[in-house]
Amino acid sequence: MxxxxxxxxxxxxxQRPQLIIWIIFLSIAALMWYAFIHQVLLGNPFGSKPASNATVIVFWLIFGLAFPLILLKWTKLIxxxxxxxxxxxxxxxxxxxxxxxxxxxxxxxxxxxxxxxxxxxxxxxxxxxxxxxxxxxxxxxxxxxxxxxxxxxxxxxxxxxxxxxxxxxxx
Structure with a gap:
């Protein structure tokens, strides 16, 4: 062998992911960025029952940074x-x-x-x-x-x- x-x-x-997948992931990333900026950086609670700043930061790191980078940079079918x-x-x-x-x-x-x-x-x-x-x-x-x-x-x-x-x- x-x-x-x-x-x-x-x-x-x-093959790269289909456009609809990019739109979904980037929409989620945009929401995470908005929550991060709104609550952590500006100090305004995000939503009617806001999560802690630590939780917002963790979600922002995962869904605002990591997933979009993985999708856009490394996801492909060979x-x-x-x-x-x-x-x-x-x-x-x-x-x-x-x-x-x-x-x-x-x-x-x-x-x-x-x-x-x-x-x-x-x-x-x-x-x-x-x-x-x-x-x-x-x-x-x-x-x-x-x-x-x-x-x-x-x-x-x-x-x-x-x-x-x-x-x-x-x-």
């Missing part, structure tokens, strides 16, 4: 086709690539789907049917059927991804 860094990448795409299978990494949540080896994949196909209807949203998801989703953006992707599991991976160019998998699988 060889290291992923030395493998020949047949196809690669990098999808790669290698000679032995499909590799994905949902940064910053996966420390290593998740491997779907060809020998473990029963079938795969290009699909159009609603992330909200099928999985309840975007990100790393498991639905009530037991399907696993790695969804960063868009409404298209690929569906892998494994022995005991179905995996959906969003893709900007699912047909190109399938083509790369078909070429390698045919060899």
């Amino acid at each position: 060889y290291d992923i860094k030395t493998r020949n990448v047949l196809y690669k795409e990098v 999808v790669e086709v290698h000679e032995d299978g499909l590799y994905i990494r949902f940064m910053p949540f996966h420390l290593e690539y998740k491997k779907f080896l060809y020998k473990e994949i029963k079938s795969y196909k290009s699909i159009k789907f609603s992330p909200f209807t099928r999985f309840g949203g975007w990100g790393f998801r498991v639905n009530f049917k037991g399907e696993t989703g790695y969804i960063s953006s868009g409404k298209q992707g690929i569906e892998l059927t494994l022995k005991y599991q179905t995996v959906v991976i969003s893709a900007k160019n699912p047909d190109e991804l399938i083509k790369a998998m078909d070429i390698k699988n045919a060899l």
Whole structure:
């Protein structure tokens, strides 16, 4: 077995979070900034039952600074086709690539789907049917059927991804 860094990448795409996710996170961040400035810096209570300044500071650090930085800077889904299978990494949540080896994949196909209807949203998801989703953006992707599991991976160019998998699988 060889290291992923030395493998020949047949196809690669990098997906960033969808615009709606950015809007939600930045709206929450703006609210935290407002609460921080209003209560901690200006000394005016925020809301009818204000939290302590320490609580406001902690929430501001987490939701006003950390989450937006993580989302804007580091969150991305990397999808790669290698000679032995499909590799994905949902940064910053996966420390290593998740491997779907060809020998473990029963079938795969290009699909159009609603992330909200099928999985309840975007990100790393498991639905009530037991399907696993790695969804960063868009409404298209690929569906892998494994022995005991179905995996959906969003893709900007699912047909190109399938083509790369078909070429390698045919060899």
